[in-house]
Amino acid sequence: MSDKLMHTPLNKLHQNNNARMTAFAGYDMPLQYENGIMSEHLHTRSQAGLFDVSHMGQIVLRGNDFNQVAEALENLIPMEVKTLKVDRQRYGFFTNSTGGILDDFMFSNRGDHIYMVVNASRKEDDIKHLREHLEPLGVSVKNLENRALIALQGPASEKVLSEHYPKISNMHFMDVSTIPIAGAECWISRSGYTGEDGFEISIPNKAAESVTKTLLKHKSVELVGLGARDSLRLEAGLCLYGQDIDTTTSPVAAGLKWAMHKSRLSEGQKEGSFPGANKILSEIKNGSEYKLAGFVPLGKAPIRTDTQLFDNGTSSVPIGRITSGLFSPTQKHPIAVGYIKSEFSHLGSRVNAQVRGKLLEIEVTSLPFVKKNFKKN
Amino acid sequence: MKFTEEHEWLKVEGKLVVVGITEHASSQLGDIVFIELPEEGTTVSKDDEIVVIESVKAASDILSPLDGEIVEINEMLVDEPSKVNDDPMGDAWFFKIKPDNSEQINEYMDEAAYTKLIG
Incomplete structure (x- = not known):
């Protein structure tokens, strides 16, 4: 191979x-x-x-x-x-x-x-x-x-x-x-x-x-x-191209x-x-129907790519999808980004992520997760 | 001690079998950041996915090597998952299972066969 x-x-x-x-x-x-x-x-x-x-x-x-x-x-x-x-x-x-x-x-x-x-x-x-x-x-x-x-x-x-x-x-x-x-x-x-x-x-x-x-x-x-x-x-x-952005995602979203x-x-x-x-x-x-947002789970389980998001009601229709998720070595907790319907995308908004059949609560947070440290011009 | 092809180790402790993952598995997984264990009292069948183990980048499942009942889990790992990297063959065992059939463990490899497998 x-x-x-x-x-x-x-x-x-x-x-x-x-x-x-x-x-x-x-x-x-x-x-x-x-x-x-x-x-x-x-x-x-x-x-x-x-x-x-x-x-x-x-x-x-x-x-x-x-x-x-x-x-x-x-x-x-x-x-x-x-x-x-x-x-x-x-x-x-x-x-x-x-x-x-x-x-x-x-x-x-x-x-x-x-x-x-x-x-x-x-x-x-x-x-x-x-x-x-x-x-x-x-x-x-x-x-x-x-x-x-x-x-x-x-x-x-x-x-x-x-x-x-x-x-x-x-x-x-x-x-x-x-x-x-x-x-x-x-x-x-x-x-x-x-x-x-x-x-x-x-x-x-x-x-x-x-x-x-x-x-x-x-x-x-x-x-x-x-x-x-x-x-x-x-x-x-x-x-990351191919995960967070692709031919179907608009730069506005x-x-x-x-x-x-x-x-x-x-x-x-x-x-x-x-x-x-x-x-x-x-x-x-x-405005775009969906927006890319940052998420932090309230629990400890990492939320991975392609995890579906749901609102807190009983609707079985997803309101979004995680595109990248992993454990943040700097912050020592899981972080993720994904697209969510714009009406749910405000900071502090709490929604559910479906992980291994269970709904886990996650919260919309501001991006970036870690402050950028670029050379000042 | 017995070993599975899924890189678990099994150690008989009286009527129970203690299960963990091998040094080789823990090193292949990399930095372990999250572990989800089954509930005590759960009845499991061989090959049920009963433990979730996640590294920075990816999630993997640990399968039950035996039919039986989970009688004890290692709660420490929930708060300190990195212990699995530090001491996978000792303190960082995952669960103790009461097997339905005490002979079932004999189908697994001994240390020499496992060492050969991971080459």
């Missing part, structure tokens, strides 16, 4: 560090190392965790100049691209014609081109989607298979990288830059998926192992697997309105300026 899975350039390093491997999006990836999810999670919150995220897609969009590429990309997303300054990054997502989400990603202005990082499970479809819509406009779409991607996350990240590049402290949250680490040309962004200060570092495949080993030499840095990546991102209230720019959503905006604009504009005006 595992020989059919794709390997990242760090596969051998994972094996040598006794990782417990798991299949994820067609890749053989580390679920956890010897210390385990709980310890890896807490280490990232207190010091620095190093994650292999080379399974994610790295894409370069190139045209005559940045403006041409930006205009083309704006056809597919409800964000401004043209206003993005050089060496700055933004969060974005592709919408579909029914107002759902095809994928979410980061994109940055690298002067003469746009660099994107997309989800592993969606990268093939994303590339097809981009090629179909951008190539006719004279923009090329290149899938970078020659680069690995790691994330260094946690409060000690800046200190660790400053030993290789002292000017790292000048970088603000969502800045991007090209810097040398252990002699390799690395593309870094000050961002991540844990709610902590940190960096994502794109490395040429050939140098991936040596750069990673160099960073691991620092006493604050430990390897962290996908298990803790999931618990860290959920505590930070960050959506998902609480992602903040990521869409006013100029792209104004009343006068013509349909066709991005896919699903009519549906999304109407949901912004009239």
